[in-house]
Amino acid sequence: MDNAFHHFSELFAQLGLPADEQGIREFLAAHSPLAPEIALADAPFWTPAQASLLREEILEDADWAEVVDQLNAALRVPA
Template structure:
């Protein structure tokens, strides 16, 4: 049986190895912005493993895709 997990910003930040409490997430979003022409995973503030995780999750339309899209919107 496969369980469908609804991912949240907090679980995404934890997956990326970032502090994932509400204040830390708000601070991260406030401090990091992406130009419209830059793909989320190409942003200069990700390390290689974070960028790869984001890229693969988006292209595979993984469980994470919806919350990654939400983060992408918040960073613009």
Template sequence: MLEQPVTLELLFEQLGLPADEKAIEEFTRNHQLPAEVILPDADFWSDGQSTFLREHWQQDDEWIVVIDKLNQLLHVESDKQQTTA
């Protein structure tokens, strides 16, 4: 169990990515996923990043809330397309 609260910034740090607000916003804007691509299967993750996301998503542990949030942020465009179709 983590001693500090799990946040989107902490998730980005764990994934080895820049974790400031601007960097997170830029990453999510530039890495939008089609609706059919699940988060850990995105082609821009390294094997380690993908494994981390998949394992914590499947375990439904303390990371799940921020992993779900990241998933939503990376599917904004596909959600928009589905509602306008």
């Protein structure tokens, strides 16, 4: 496992989303708050490929897991 630290913007780029500060803010504003009973990867706004990436990174405790957890926390806060 690569112990690299990944930035929020890199995760957004991996997900095929706008990765600039404005794009990230807009995404979080549009999709927050995510209901507590919905797992991050099960949120209705992900494509199947995005959901799969998020699920795999957490299940494998991959080097992306920390930033995926940060995204999960950010989506739980009301915009």
